[in-house]
């Protein structure tokens with residue numbers, strides 16, 4: 507069993523002088539370095555949230571009012587971080603959240619491929635966004651042996667939605683994560699103040715542009731008609747889904763359907779009743795609705811309804827201790843968003859892999875010192891509101 511905490515020994519060296527990591531090991535330093543290194547339009551897009559960003563900040567600060575209680579005289583010298591998800595055993599409970607237009611996080615424009623290479627290097631699955639710059643097939647190939655999930659922004663055109671889902675299934679993705687909270691983007695002052703839609707520069711949206719149904723709808727070659735292709739994408743983006751669409755969504759695939767953005771316990775109940783296979787608590791990292799409560803504070807209510815059904819979680823996870831707290835509150839798997847984007851910006855695939863390894867190392871060491879040899883023990887210990 508790998509000991510993720512050993513990553514700190516690599517950095518320290520064998521007591522004989524260590525190495526200064528190219529990318530920082532903590533989030534605060536990582537952000538400062540990313541702020542200095544990233545082109546402003548990319549930084550605004552990645553770092554920004556909606557409104558005055560109070561919800562984004564609350565996502566993070568809410569972790570401070572959850573505390574863990576250590577257990578002593580427990581043999582936690584060996585830790586098992588593995589989880590069961592969608593019929594697979596995964597080595598860790600971590601995954602990379604879907605981040606649209608990740609391509610722009612690396613200078614070569616292929617940040618999605620770099621993120622997938624980080625997945626291959628760490629065993630941490632990437633949930634690939636519909637809005638990846640590179641085609642979903644190539645992104646999964648770059649993930650190597652690490653499984654991937656496909657995030658669906660459901661287009662208004664049902665044939666195009668069906669095409670994206672069937673391509674993802676054919677490519678070998680293991681779940682379809684349907685994002686519910688972003689059929690329109692929220693009010694994002696940082697992007698608006700730059701006066702453009704910064705995400706759409708350069709080589710983008712290959713999932714649409716390479717799709718046979720999209721090409722049929724455009725009716726002319728994409729590459730020579732880029733402005734029209736982007737216009738069509740804009741008109742097709744963002745079907746408003748309701749519970750009545752669940753039967754249709756499920757009819758598109760044999761893969762598990764995960765609903766991303768479920769926060770209210772009544773919605774969790776409805777999701778279960780209409781056939782969802784997993785729930786995903788998230789407020790989109792505070793990028794959609796400002797003024798809401800922190801995502802982590804909504805997790806226990808959804809977990810209480812979910813029973814044995816897996817509950818994924820993201821929004822505000824910045825460290826290994828945040829991961830352990832989310833697991834203690836009942837998450838089956840925990841998503842990291844912005845931190846890996848900053849890793850990509852600072853050192854490509856290696857930078858993202860480093861960020862993930864640091865988070866895993868801290869989580870593993872938390873479990874070691876707290877006397878939690880398994881995730882089942884983390885969950886049993888729970889977290890206390892302080």
Ligand SMILES: Cc1cc2nc3c(=O)[nH]c(=O)nc-3n(C[C@H](O)[C@H](O)[C@H](O)COP(=O)(O)O)c2cc1C
Nearest residue numbers: 552603604605606635685790791820821822843844
């Ligand atoms: C730059 C950026 C782009 C995003 N694009 C998507 C997307 O394409 N699809 C999606 O479901 N969520 C998207 N999200 C939301 C993330 O999946 C995730 O919910 C959020 O980043 C988690 O919060 P964190 O960044 O605080 O970890 C995006 C987030 C960021 C920061």
Ligand SMILES: O=C(O)C(=O)c1ccccc1
Nearest residue numbers: 606607637688691705793
């Ligand atoms: O920025 C986002 O969070 C996101 O999901 C998105 C939505 C539309 C276009 C680009 C990104």
